[in-house]
Amino acid sequence: MFKPKSYKRYKPEGIYDAIIIGSGIGGMAAGSLLSQKGYKVLLLEQHYTPGGFTHTFKRGDWEWDVGLHYIGEVNKSNSFLKLLFDEISDGSLHWHEMSDVYDKVIIAGRQFNFPKGVNNLKAYLKQEFPGEEAAIDEYFNLIFKAANAALLFFMEKTFPAWVSKLIGNLMGYWFHQYSDRTTLEVLQSLTKNKELIGVLTAQFGDYGCPPSKSSFAIHAMVVKHYLGGGAYPVGGSQSISNSILPIIEKGGGETLVGARVKQVVIKNGTATGVEMEDGRILKAKHIISNAGAYITYTELLPKQYGAAVGIPGQVPNSPSHLSLYIGIDEDITPYLNGNGNFWIYPTADHDATIEAFGKDMNAEFPVMYISFPSSKDPHWKEKHPNKSTVEIISVAKYDWFKEWENDRWKHRGEEYEALKEKFSQRMLKYLYKAVPQLEGKISFYELSTPLSTKLFANYKFGEIYGLDHTPERFRMKNLRPATAIKNFYLTGQDIVSVGIGGALIAGALTAQVITGNNYLTQISKKKKDMKKLGK
Ligand SMILES: Cc1cc2nc3c(=O)[nH]c(=O)nc-3n(C[C@H](O)[C@H](O)[C@H](O)COP(=O)(O)OP(=O)(O)OC[C@H]3O[C@@H](n4cnc5c(N)ncnc54)[C@H](O)[C@@H]3O)c2cc1C
Known part of the structure; x- marks a missing residue:
């Protein structure tokens, strides 16, 4: 278990090669790759625990993940993501494959399964939707075309500005054929069957933006990501930071928690360090922000930079959410019929239900996601015998909780607690419907609201996924590692x-821009070589 230093007790000195603001997976990955190239890295995290959304927290003998329930494309040893994870963790991070049915979608009471393997999923959908065979084939055709076009688009983000000016539009051309269209537009061009559209877009919660607003590109990338099945980190999501942060330390760097950066220090258009909340200045040759584009451009940098890149304004923030963390004093695996996630919807029209709920918090929840983390981790039972965890997630408006935004955590008063309790009870009903055996077995629950995020x-507004994934987002020229400020970079x-x-x-990508080392090409080559050798 990696133990980071606390900024309260340890004040770093000297000039670092790189300071990274935020220890999300983007910050940790950049930090690990830079450390492996000899850069002395200082990773600053404002929370008391590292990992960003990969961190876990404990209550009693239970432990929950915050922002990782399943990930795709790591089940095969030669997959790009698996190889990249190996690179940043020196092969010490391991994955456990989920059950064949990784997502179970329930729409207006009818269940549809998402089985592992594109051919299995296609065959299943064709059986459930007779007469829609051509639409289903064309749908998967477009999923692959859009997701594959993304590679060139993202590679272009590492090019120097003058190269981008010359060939940037060309490299993004194919991707924009898909990213400029909404998910709903594309699906409505394939079929008139509203239930089928509801099922095919049932994973929209993974990117947080309903079909009429989301770019088809994000839909395609997420759907393709999970086609080979889901996986979960062995030991839970905190294993991610436990496997990466020692590499930063080995390279002479440090990770500090409780270390909140107030702003980036810029001299003559060049970033030279960061100012901490306590006024201390820490210096480095490169400054990287993993704090999200919105916070970076509205709080960490002088406002004129945000205005120049169109933040805030050009792209909305993603919605905020509620998470109900549940503890049970029993191994619940036998009740689950596999460890797939549930996605529960009142109707197939996700846009309409999202809109109705946004206007009235007492309207039916537009989506309810249920995950069973303890049943996904092969090591859970050793560490937590006879205990189980469940997480239930839905959307919520920040405004519903705004009146308590300045109150201290755990001191927000009775009215806030009563609102939380009301939401919790409503969310628990979905769990009992999905797994009736769990009724009466709940020993603990705690609801997180957008204020927790x-x-x-x-x-800032408890956004679940940073900037929203609308078509406009993928047209923003400045969501890339290098910025207009010399030696200042974005990641995440x-x-x-x-x-x-x-x-x-x-x-x-950010480490690639700083070091000049072409990680993406190297990993792609490794992947091809392994495939040739049949590994
Ligand atoms: C509820 C939920 C469920 C999710 N489920 C999944 C899933 O199942 N699978 C999946 O692949 N993805 C999932 N995601 C998405 C995934 O977790 C995120 O996309 C990803 O972790 C974001 O990583 P990041 O590198 O952008 O940084 P983040 O994880 O967002 O971390 C940013 C860090 O910066 C820190 N920071 C901010 N400001 C400062 C400052 N001024 N000073 C110091 N530190 C600062 C923050 O405290 C934070 O730790 C989920 C997310 C959520 C919220």
Whole structure:
């Protein structure tokens, strides 16, 4: 278990090669790759625990993940993401494959399964939707075309500005054929069957933006990501920081928690360090922000930089969410019929239900996601015998909780607690419907609100996934590692896409721009070589 230093007790000195603001997977990945190239890295995390959305927290004998329930494309030893994870963790991070059915979608009471393997999923859908065979084939055709076009688009983000000016548009051309269209537009061009559209877009919660607003590109990337099945980190998501942060230390660097950066120090258009909340200045040759584009451009940098790149304003923030963390004094695996996640929807029209709920918090929840983390981790039972965890997630408006935004954590008063309790009871009903055997067995539950996301991850409005994934987002020229400020860089989900995989690739892109080492090409080559050798 990696133990980071606390900024309260340890004040770093000297000039670092790189300071990274935020220890999300993007920041950790960039930090690991830079450390392996000899850079002395200082990773600064405002929370009391590292990892960003990969961190876990404990209550009694239970432990929960915050922002990782399943990830795709790591089940095969030669997959790009698996190889990149190996690179940043020196092969010490391991994955456990989920059950064949990784997602179970329930729409208006009818269940649909998402089985591992594109051919299995296609065959299943064709059986459930007779007469829609051609639409289903064309849908998967477009999923692959859009997701594959993303590679060139993201590679272009590492090019110097003058090269981008010359060939940037060309490299993004194919990707924009898909990213400029909404998910709904594309699906409505394939079929009139509303239930089928509801099922095919049922994973929209993974990117947080309903079909009429989301770019088809993010839909395609997320769907393709999971086609080979889901996986979960062995030992839970805190294993991610436990496997990466020692590499930064080995390279002479440090990770500090409780270390909140107030702003980036810029002299004559060049970033030279950061000012901490206590006024101390820490210096480095390169400054990287993993704090999300919104916070970076509205709080960490002088406002004129944000105005120049169109933040805030050009792209909305993603919605905020509620998470109900549940503890049970029993191994619940026998009740589950596999460890797949549930996605529960009242109707197939996700846009309409999201809109109705946004206007009235007492309307039916537009989506309910249920995950069973303890049943996904092969090491859980050793560490937590006869205990189980469940997590239930849905959307919520920040405004519903705004009146308590300045109150201290755990001191927000009775009215706030009563609101939380009301939401918790409503959410528990979905669990009992999905797994009736769990009724009466809950020993513990705690609800996190958008205020928790704001406090622990510093997303200003408790946004679940940073910037929203609309078509406009993928047209923003400045969501890339290098910025207009010399020696100042961005990393994390906003420059690639939501998801552990997206933010991880962002970390590699940022390290690539700083070191000049072409990680993406190297990993792609490794992948091809392994495939040739049949590994
Ligand atoms: C509820 C939920 C469920 C999710 N489920 C999944 C899933 O199942 N699979 C999947 O692939 N993805 C999932 N995601 C998405 C995934 O977790 C994120 O896309 C990804 O982790 C974002 O990583 P990041 O590198 O952008 O940084 P983040 O994880 O967002 O971390 C940013 C860090 O910066 C720190 N910070 C901010 N400001 C400062 C400051 N001023 N000074 C110091 N530190 C600062 C924050 O405290 C935070 O730790 C989920 C997310 C959420 C919220």
